[in-house]
Amino acid sequence: MGFELRYPWPDLDPDDVAAPALAVRLDVTENRVEAAEHAHRKGQLVFALGGGVMCRVPNGLWMVPPHCGVWLPGGTRHTNMATANARIFFVFIEPGAADLPDRCCTLSISPLLRELIVALSDRKQHDAGEATLIAQLLLNELPRMPVQQLHLPIxxxxxxxxxxxxxxxxxxxxxxxxxxxxxxxxxxxxxxxxxxxxxxxxxxxxxxxxxxxxxxxxxxxxxxxxxxxxxxxxxxxxxxxxxxxxxxxxxxxxxxxxxxxxxxxxxxx
The missing domain is CATH 1.10.10.60 (Homeodomain-like)
Structure with missing residues (x-):
């Protein structure tokens, strides 16, 4: 199981974007290719709106069922794998922008947070002020999500x-x-x-x-x-x-x- 990532903006490096929160929707192809292990300076929420995604980190395997997310603190080396029909969103968050765990964990995603993630990913549909407001609402909502456990310690x-x-x-x-x-x-x-x-x-x-x-x-x-x-x-x-x-x-x-x-x-x- 794996996917090829296709960013809407090919030259995008999330770590270079000057925003407290950035959401990216990724298209999953039929190519069964696992993304190479990598890390981001920013923290990353991996969210599946449909299909299944797994995140592999050095000491564990995390499952991302539909409508749930896995939080990866900044600097965490990881790979991502998904089913071919998955609808995936990555939310990149500046360190310190929200009170989030300092360890990998699974988070429930509320209907409100789900809509905020989808809205923020529609980057071209909002002006700077709207995007800032959506990001702030997202950063307020995300720390309130319950931490759940469904991972395999490796x-x-x-x-x-x-x-x-x-x-x-x-x-x-x-x-x-x-x-x-x-x-x-x-x-x-x-x-x-x-x-x-x-x-x-x-x-x-x-x-x-x-x-x-x-x-x-x-x-x-x-x-x-x-x-x-x-x-x-x-x-x-x-x-x-x-x-x-x-x-x-x-x-x-x-x-x-x-x-x-x-x-x-x-x-x-």
Whole structure:
């Protein structure tokens, strides 16, 4: 999964724009190319109005479901990947312009904030005064958004990097922790301790978090619950729905429906 970024203004460098907030809408092509790792001086909000987007940072993988956003503080190295049908907005914010977290996090996006982002991205439709007013309203609203959690901690530890890569490439792999430990030439108990110390999660919870990220990505792209269940290696659709509901509080269809209708308010912590 990936996308080619096409800015409306080819020579645009967001860090050179003298504005406290700048919103850019990006067109997603069918080219499955992951944007190269990079960083901005400004903070960046990655917002998906449709489809699914994932942000990869050095220590984690963040999912951006429709009508939610991921906040990346200035200087954070990252790559972005999206489904082919995604409608993406990047909001670049000057350091100190708003009281925002100093760490990567997922934010709910209210209907008001959604409209402000879309309006600010229509740069040619506003004069300087209108754009300044919209930006100020956006900067007032954004810090009020609830911080949510849906990311996969990725440790720099080489063995966990390899496991994470293998699971991302084949999320249907249902190997036991003992089998993974054998592949890494270590004991099951040693792997259990390593995963917990490096990620803060048990092995089972860590793998489930990856499944949730993949599931939301694919469901957002239009895949059916049956297709996602099969792709993740579940023995039945019922087993997948049970896992999803236990983790996020609602079955997949209801969860995604509430996100779209409520502008992100259904995002479980």
């Amino acid at each position: 440790s720099p530890e080489p063995r966990l990097q390899r496991i994470a890569a293998d699971l991302a490439n084949d999320p249907s792999d249902r190997s036991t922790m003992a089998e993974w430990a054998g592949r890494m030439a270590m004991s099951e108990s040693s792997l259990a301790r390593l995963v917990l110390s490096e990620t803060g999660l048990t092995f089972g919870r860590w793998r489930q978090q990856l499944h949730l990220i993949v599931a939301l990505r694919d469901l957002s792209a239009g895949a059916s619950v049956q297709q996602v269940s099969t792709a993740l290696g579940y023995e039945s659709v019922t087993a997948f729905i049970t896992m999803f509901k236990k983790a996020l509080g609602k079955p997949p269809a209801k969860y995604l429906s509430d996100i779209v209708q409520g502008g992100g308010s259904a995002f479980a912590a």
